[in-house]
Amino acid sequence: MPASSRQRFLIGIAIAGFLVATLDSAHADQPGKPRYQERWVYCSTNLQVDRSVQETIARIIRAKNAGYTTMLLADYKLQILDRVPDFYFRNVEKVRQAADRAGIELVPAVFPIGYSNGLLSHDPNLAEGLPVVDQPFVIRRRKDAPGLEAVLDTSDSPRLPNGDLEKARGDRFEGLAFQDNPGVATFADRQVAHHGKVSCRIEPAGNGQPRESTNSRLMVRVRVRPRTAYRLSCWARTQDLGPAGAFRMLALGSGGRQLTFQEGWLGPNEEWKKIETVFNSLDQTEVNLYLGLWETGPGKLWLDEIRIDEVPLINVLRRPGCPISVRSVDGRTTYREGADFEPVVDRALGTVPWAGEYEFDHPGARVLIRSGSKLREGDRLQVSWYHPVITVGSQVMCCLSEPKVEELLLDQARRVNQLFRPRTFFMSHDEIRVANGCRACRDRGLTPGQLLAENTRRCVRILQSVNPGARVVVWSDMFDPHHNAIDHYYLVNGTLHGSWEGLPKDVIVANWNRGHARESLRFFERRGHRQIIAGYYDADDLSNFRDWDAAAQGLTQVLGFMYTTWSHRYDQLEAYGSAIAASRR
Numbered sequence: 001m002p003a004s005s006r007q008r009f010l011i012g013i014a015i016a017g018f019l020v021a022t023l024d025s026a027h028a029d030q031p032g033k034p035r036y037q038e039r040w041v042y043c044s045t046n047l048q049v050d051r052s053v054q055e056t057i058a059r060i061i062r063a064k065n066a067g068y069t070t071m072l073l074a075d076y077k078l079q080i081l082d083r084v085p086d087f088y089f090r091n092v093e094k095v096r097q098a099a100d101r102a103g104i105e106l107v108p109a110v111f112p113i114g115y116s117n118g119l120l121s122h123d124p125n126l127a128e129g130l131p132v133v134d135q136p137f138v139i140r141r142r143k144d145a146p147g148l149e150a151v152l153d154t155s156d157s158p159r160l161p162n163g164d165l166e167k168a169r170g171d172r173f174e175g176l177a178f179q180d181n182p183g184v185a186t187f188a189d190r191q192v193a194h195h196g197k198v199s200c201r202i203e204p205a206g207n208g209q210p211r212e213s214t215n216s217r218l219m220v221r222v223r224v225r226p227r228t229a230y231r232l233s234c235w236a237r238t239q240d241l242g243p244a245g246a247f248r249m250l251a252l253g254s255g256g257r258q259l260t261f262q263e264g265w266l267g268p269n270e271e272w273k274k275i276e277t278v279f280n281s282l283d284q285t286e287v288n289l290y291l292g293l294w295e296t297g298p299g300k301l302w303l304d305e306i307r308i309d310e311v312p313l314i315n316v317l318r319r320p321g322c323p324i325s326v327r328s329v330d331g332r333t334t335y336r337e338g339a340d341f342e343p344v345v346d347r348a349l350g351t352v353p354w355a356g357e358y359e360f361d362h363p364g365a366r367v368l369i370r371s372g373s374k375l376r377e378g379d380r381l382q383v384s385w386y387h388p389v390i391t392v393g394s395q396v397m398c399c400l401s402e403p404k405v406e407e408l409l410l411d412q413a414r415r416v417n418q419l420f421r422p423r424t425f426f427m428s429h430d431e432i433r434v435a436n437g438c439r440a441c442r443d444r445g446l447t448p449g450q451l452l453a454e455n456t457r458r459c460v461r462i463l464q465s466v467n468p469g470a471r472v473v474v475w476s477d478m479f480d481p482h483h484n485a486i487d488h489y490y491l492v493n494g495t496l497h498g499s500w501e502g503l504p505k506d507v508i509v510a511n512w513n514r515g516h517a518r519e520s521l522r523f524f525e526r527r528g529h530r531q532i533i534a535g536y537y538d539a540d541d542l543s544n545f546r547d548w549d550a551a552a553q554g555l556t557q558v559l560g561f562m563y564t565t566w567s568h569r570y571d572q573l574e575a576y577g578s579a580i581a582a583s584r585r
Contacts, residue, residue, distance in 0.1 A: 038559045046075060079121070128400070160307065163175075202293055221286060226285060229281075234291055254284060324337065400452060401438075422467070426510070436492060475534070507529065510533075517547065535561060537566065545561070
């Protein structure tokens with residue numbers, strides 16, 4: 001190219017660049033056009049695994065090429081940095097260097113307030129507890145050694161009528177409150193059973209006859225003792241069952257109040273498998289137990305041996321906010337731990353299959369009577385205690401009031417800050433499904449919303465103390481009255497209203513309330529918060545982005561958009577990158 005032509009070409013490029021910059025600047029001042037200056041990628045990973053390190057680095061390169069600026073790094077190991085091997089830190093350094101080369105900001109996720117299992121691996125007693133009040137025990141001779149032991153008195157425990165499903169007239173089982181579509185989708189199977197001669201076969205396709213409902217369930221009504229832990233269990237088998245998650249076991253109280261929140265037990269083809277969920281009856285005296293399918297799909301499900309049992313001191317929590325009490329039946333005498341009976345400890349609490357994980361399939365703690373105690377064989381006692389509750393898979397929530405929780409959060413903040421020296425932290429307050437159940441919380445006389453607001457203020461102060469000037473971002477849902485900051489959310493005891501008062505104005509909100517996107521975005525903007533739209537959630541196209549983009553029109557404090565995937569789907573990464581970038585023009 002001749003020199004003069006080259007000069008004109010370069011001058012043209014310069015002018016074009018100036019015009020683009022000018023238009024972009026003018027564009028930023030137009031309130032109707034969100035800029036999405038920050039383009040985030042959510043990355044859940046395990047940097048202790050070499051393959052994950054390589055995948056994360058490759059994702060960083062892809063993100064850079066697709067126009068992203070920031071990666072949110074969610075790694076469980078950031079909650080247990082005191083016990084990871086030395087090579088973990090070398091792996092983190094590899095990822096940091098790759099991000100630096102690509103010009104991608106790494107934002108570490110901290111403070112698992114909601115999905116607290118990693119935090120609880122340091123001390124499983126810090127789980128939020130629900131109370132069991134005055135559970136009946138009776139003193140018996142020990143079977144394994146000389147001496148006495150207080151054991152659960154099951155004489156008044158609930159019994160399910162026809163729980164073994166052996167009694168059926170045709171395809172209709174006796175003793176049930178109701179049965180969906182007997183002889184059409186639910187059948188008495190006398191050829192296949194786990195125990196005895198009969199099971200319930202649920203076959204949504206059935207025999208092609210008209211159905212009364214799309215559900216295929218059994219329901220039994222049973223009286224329970226208030227504030228008691230119960231285990232609902234059954235045996236199940238599947239054959240080509242779909243869709244995933246169609247099977248559920250539910251305990252519902254009066255007004256349809258849900259007491260159980262676990263899911264994901266069964267695959268499409270399972271041999272006989274025992275499944276169970278543990279719930280607290282709260283203030284209920286009667287519950288409806290549902291088992292079956294909530295969606296019509298292919299395949300078959302067999303159910304057998306449905307049971308409900310009281311849970312005796314399994315996963316008993318021991319901390320100041322979760323005291324144990326052993327009293328006489330008349331309530332006049334309180335017996336002393338260490339004097340009348342040995343210390344009550346469940347050594348399997350929060351350790352199976354590893355630290356921070358909870359299950360109820362073990363013997364639990366024992367109340368062993370000490371020599372010299374006035375307690376005698378046959379004496380009846382009332383035992384009150386606290387237990388954690390598992391929701392949605394294996395999720396367990398920490399207590400919002402125990403001081404040691406704050407100590408662990410401070411320790412995590414210091415370790416993560418030393419490792420990353422980040423410009424931004426991301427607080428993982430999210431889907432807090434249990435709160436204000438233990439004495440540590442209830443004795444303070446605050447609502448769950450006030451407890452969460454106070455915890456949030458403390459968390460922000462911790463981050464500011466370890467890294468002054470660093471930005472703080474948090475998920476939106478627990479501070480959003482259009483989402484989860486509501487009354488009686490899951491097993492939260494009370495209202496979460498006002499939780500948003502704990503968010504300082506400079507905290508950035510990662511908003512994922514797609515169902516009420518417009519209202520939610522406006523709520524946080526009115527409160528003075530800048531926002532990152534946390535969209536996508538494993539869609540097959542750009543519809544999620546388009547919905548959010550439309551909802552954000554007219555708002556001035558939307559900083560960016562996050563490509564958010566829970567199932568490690570990054571096939572739409574480039575398409576979203578192009579759409580986010582195009583929205584700026």
